[in-house]
Amino acid sequence: MSYVAPVEQIQFILNHVVPFPEVAASDRFAEATPETASAILTEAGKLAGNVLAPLNRSGDETPARLENGKVRSSPGFAQGFRAIAEGGWIGLSADPEHGGMGLPQALNMAVADMMSGACLSLQLNPLLTQGQIEALEHHASDEMKALYLPRLTSGEWSGTMNLTEPGAGSDVGALTTRAERNDDGSYAITGQKIYITWGDSDVTENVCHAVLARLPDGAKGTRGISLFLVPKFIPDGDGRPGVANSLKVVSLEEKMGIHGSPTCVMSYEGATGWLIGREHGGMAAMFTMMNCARLGVGMQGVGVAEAALQQAVAYAQERDQMGPIIRHPDVRRMLATARAEIFAARAIGLACAAAIDLERATGQAHHAARAAFLTPIAKAYGTDVGCRVADTGVQVHGGMGYVEETGAAQYLRDVRITPIYEGTNGIQAMDLVGRKLADGGEAAMRLLDEVLDDAKAAQADHPDLANEVWQAAETLREATQDLLERDLPQRFAGAVPYLMAFARVLGAHFHLRAAQKGGGSHLALARVFVGRVLPRYAADLAEARAGLDDLVAVSDDALFGRIGA
Template sequence: MSYKAPVEQIEFILRHVVPYGEVAATERFGEAGFDTASAILTEAGKLAGNVLAPLNRNGDENPARLENGKLRSSPGFDEGFRAIAEGGWVGLAADPEHGGMGLPQALNMAVAEMMAGACLSLQLNPLLTQGQIEALEHHASDELKALYLPKLISGEWSGTMNLTEPGAGSDVGALTTRAERNGDGSYSITGQKIFITWGDSDVTGNVCHAVLARLPDGAKGTRGISLFMVPKFIPDENGNPGVANSLKVVSLEEKTGIHGSPTCVMSYEGATGWLIGEEHKGMAAMFTMMNCARLGVGMQGIGVGEAALQQAVAYAQERNQMGLIIRHPDVRRMLATARAEIFAARAIALACATAIDLERATGDADHAARAAFLTPIAKAYGTDTGWRVADTAVQVHGGMGYIEETGVSQYLRDVRITQIYEGTNGIQAMDLVGRKLSDGGEAAARLLDEILDGAKSAQGEHPDLANEVWQAAETLREATQTLLERDLPERFAGAVPYLSAFARVLGGYYHLLAARAGGEAQLALARVFIRRVLPRFGTDLDEALAGLGDLTAISNETLAGEMAV
């Protein structure tokens, strides 16, 4: 089964569901109108379908490996990455001052989805590089920008993110990696990092590690952490890879999925690094990188889900069991629900991307607040949807879905990590009910006002669907106000179902907009989502408001299965 990039679906959302037209109307992105966007998406779709998708199975069956301390990537990955780099896709949204195209993040994220759907293991390389580009553009010195950005943007070099340590995962402040001042503007970095995606590469000439470490006078916790650029090869006086730095790949992790993506254990042994941003303020720079990556990971979930769904539909149209199985009501239920959820997740993610673009183009604080609010929703719902759809694809295949021969189980294995890395979906939900509601719920209220107004205006055309969306948004508003009156532990106990509820209400709204703008196909899909998926928000909110008491009442012994007789 070949992968076909969903160019038309993405274009429809950009034209009719999210405010991409407002983005293209700004001075900053004035040259990125719909015609330009269509041309870019079409070319990216060809790259994804014709060049990257054929590498996906190969990467799964022939994983990246370490030979005598040197990384060997999956066969064909070198050619695939070169096609990405030479096409300028790494620097699509990067600053033109350093060789980027300066195009909207909405297009960059759409391209990321297509590449991830085609070959997630390879797409991870440019995703991490793009995150590092963001961090350098916003926080690095002019000297560091001039040296590293052109090479990263061109794809000559690649970038990584080094946060996690054996004893410091979500609790980043517990890290033990040390940094010492060398007295010449450089620093000496010592420590070990784990779970480093594409921590080494033979498809680029240098690997540039963004490493979190603590200086001797750094305070405990996250406030005392600094961020350093630590390259595999130290650039010489001409900016080319010079002598090898004092770092190495200790081992590669053996993983459930994304076998073609090398996940490295990295050791820094007095490696030379340079400060990104200010001393003791590394988390600000790292969060810039992580926020870019979090939206990108949401797109990964959507992309893999799209690919899995395409294969499931194709199989259902061919498999004969008392007639073609695509005619069976339950199979149609699974496929229709999956398609409706993919549309909703894609719309939420592109709404987040357009908010980022509008903030960058206008400096408007409301756009910044919306982008921040939507980021954890886009990441969590996009990846949860990817997992559900991939699981559905296996189910549609029946027993053959559990057999590696069909290849559909790879999607399930690959997409599972997206719910974990770049901040688990539980962390995303806690961020939503904590930091993102710390404005007293203003960003949430503005978004809900938009949904309520949009639903009202649609009542003349689609009264049944519009009323469902309006009522859901009003109920969500009341629940949000209730959460705001509670302390953080109480909010955290219901954070995950609250995020799910908000995503489903948003999804219903975007489906309603699509039904108004499109034809019978969009209306039919909107009915599926609003009648079958949206109602689940009610049970989500019931759980979100259940509080903490029943959870704390259960002892650890009971959780372990020890019951008194």
């Protein structure tokens, strides 16, 4: 079965589950009328299903390759990228001053969901470019914006993010790439970066690298890092790609999945770059790019889950073992639970995007706080659901799921990177219980108040569901208060299960809203989620409250299996 973009479900979530109507009612996003939103989602769905999805298999079977220092893309990827660029999809939410459409991030993330489900390897290119656009809009000089933003927005040029080094992954402050000031106001960048997604390609005429490096007078750690824009070709006086810069692709990684996405080892050898933002302020600019990408990665997980489940359902309808296996109770359990989790993860991601839009439209701090709080949840839960559902897809296929010809295994191999890149899900959870609770839990409690109020309002129509959601939210409130009284190491030990508990409660909350608004299949899915997925929050919170001491008591030798007397 070919991929079919879930336009109808996305429209339902935007119209009835998350506050997108408030976004569209604002002056800033007044053009995002229901008719416009519907037209955008419909066209994006056609692009995803008809143009991008047919490329997914070729990207897996014929990976990007490095030839004579240049990356050659998978068959059809250049044409697929041109369709994305020429349709204006890269600049959907970018500033109209530089060629963007200025539409809500919620629509942009909905499109990312569909494109990821169609062909994750190719969708990574516009995702990184959009992140760079976001960083430049917020931090670049007017001159840099005028030169780079129109070309990035149009898809003539693409953007990358260069953080990781062999000795500096999650500990970004340990980087060794250095920058030297040139007399003309530019900088010379020297060092090596690894895991650079789409670090080179033949689908655009220039590749613009956002590179973290340290100036000679930069302090140790992250406070001394600056961010530089280092193009593959230095623009000439007319803004066209000019002479080649002093950088090169050393090699491409051979990966478990996303074979069509070239993951490059980049070498900068005194390459010319220009400062983004202020000296020693690189992390602020990079975090703007990373936060955009983190939500996008969460939607990648949702998109791949959608594609994997569609294929699993089609196979279960066709596979006959004492009748179609879709009628077997355990297969039905797997498929229904997967569908319920996809709905929850999609709603959390779109709610996060809507909060970003409302902050931009109103300037109100509580919308910004909500967006910040939801970002690590959307990233971690969306990607975990992606992995679970893709794994379920293989299981539903049985032995044929383990055979590459069905394509079920590709979804699992491709999506497995999403809980790792743009900050591992463990780091997302640490961010949630650390920085995102640094307000004394205000953002968390405001969100839980909304869940509790909605549950109370739903008791007349669906008392069984409403009571379960209300009790879960109240228990989560108590656990949050408990967590706030602990020091950071104790919080970190239970950060991942705490994040998952919050995600399950939010998922139940959004399912309850859907049941209220839609009934029918929405009510049935809500019962599956509340009855089968939500109860896991109690185990999550038990683990979150377990703390650190029992983990520390297990010695390194014991972890190796060397258990002494």
